[in-house]
Amino acid sequence: MNYRHAFHAGNHADVIKHVVLLAVCDALCAKPTPVFAVDTHAGRGLYRLDAEAARRTAEADGGIGRLLASARQVAPVERYLQAVQACRMAHGADAYPGSPWLLAHALREQDRIAACELQAEEAQALKTVFADDRRVAVHARDGYGALKALLPPRIGETRFARGLVLIDPPYEAQLEEFDHALAALRQSLERWPQGVYMLWYPIKRRRALQPFFRRASTLPAKASLVAELMVHPDDSPLRMNGSGLLVLNPPWHLDDTLRAALKPLAGTLGEAGASWRVDWLKAAG
Numbered sequence: 001m002n003y004r005h006a007f008h009a010g011n012h013a014d015v016i017k018h019v020v021l022l023a024v025c026d027a028l029c030a031k032p033t034p035v036f037a038v039d040t041h042a043g044r045g046l047y048r049l050d051a052e053a054a055r056r057t058a059e060a061d062g063g064i065g066r067l068l069a070s071a072r073q074v075a076p077v078e079r080y081l082q083a084v085q086a087c088r089m090a091h092g093a094d095a096y097p098g099s100p101w102l103l104a105h106a107l108r109e110q111d112r113i114a115a116c117e118l119q120a121e122e123a124q125a126l127k128t129v130f131a132d133d134r135r136v137a138v139h140a141r142d143g144y145g146a147l148k149a150l151l152p153p154r155i156g157e158t159r160f161a162r163g164l165v166l167i168d169p170p171y172e173a174q175l176e177e178f179d180h181a182l183a184a185l186r187q188s189l190e191r192w193p194q195g196v197y198m199l200w201y202p203i204k205r206r207r208a209l210q211p212f213f214r215r216a217s218t219l220p221a222k223a224s225l226v227a228e229l230m231v232h233p234d235d236s237p238l239r240m241n242g243s244g245l246l247v248l249n250p251p252w253h254l255d256d257t258l259r260a261a262l263k264p265l266a267g268t269l270g271e272a273g274a275s276w277r278v279d280w281l282k283a284a285g
């Protein structure tokens with residue numbers, strides 16, 4: 001495995017993923033009952049945008065960099081920017097939070113987080129970030145395999161009725177990754193039907209994703225939503241033109257929150273021909 005998220009941290013794909021993640025966390029935290037979160041592909045938890053890896057690609061300049069330099073944003077985007085600022089207050093001006101850091105930031109004392117990371121070095125860094133946070137368990141293992149062990153979530157006497165699973169794989173082998181992710185979603189829905197599931201996916205040409213959407217629409221979720229941000233037109237198969245999230249069992253009104261967020265994000269982060277969409281793949285029956 002060659003993928004290292006340090007080269008991509010804070011890019012446009014992280015922005016949409018992390019905006020959606022925080023919106024889901026906030027919706028779940030509207031009720032006091034405990035929340036369980038699984039991050040199957042967690043990364044190292046904390047990134048340095050001044051580090052050599054991030055500077056080499058400069059991807060963050062077109063993501064969080066552009067957003068921070070822009071005028072005031074709508075509420076769901078402001079919420080994300082405040083989380084990034086909180087990370088910087090704690091870890092320095094060039095810090096960027098990974099998904100497990102954002103989960104730990106957004107969730108509460110009564111909530112629990114399982115963060116899985118297969119790469120030994122990344123997993124070790126993740127353990128260091130959360131050494132003093134007893135809510136977070138770091139699993140240095142395959143995230144798909146961990147789902148079988150972790151769902152339905154139960155710790156001691158506590159059974160978690162509510163929570164979320166984020167699946168954010170590197171897509172090094174594109175077609176296989178979609179197969180693994182869809183199989184994991186199907187199995188996990190059987191074990192924990194009420195969970196909110198989020199799968200991030202890259203977009204080169206949208207047309208090529210039709211088989212994925214067809215298969216995703218047959219998953220046994222109550223409802224499924226797709227939210228996509230294209231920063232380029234999807235006319236080149238050679239680069240990532242945008243990305244999206246499939247959200248199964250989305251919280252109430254997540255679609256409205258994401259519509260409010262994605263329109264200005266496309267304006268700020270997009271080049272000519274940028275676009276966005278929030279559509280139901282399967283509406284609640």
Ligand code: SAM
Binds near residue numbers: 014040099116168169
């Ligand atoms: N979710 C992170 C975030 O938003 O900050 C970024 C994760 S990055 C896109 C994908 C991560 O998955 C990499 O750190 C990679 O080492 C790890 N990885 C790859 N295959 C994995 C697997 N089967 N199980 C767990 N982690 C895996």
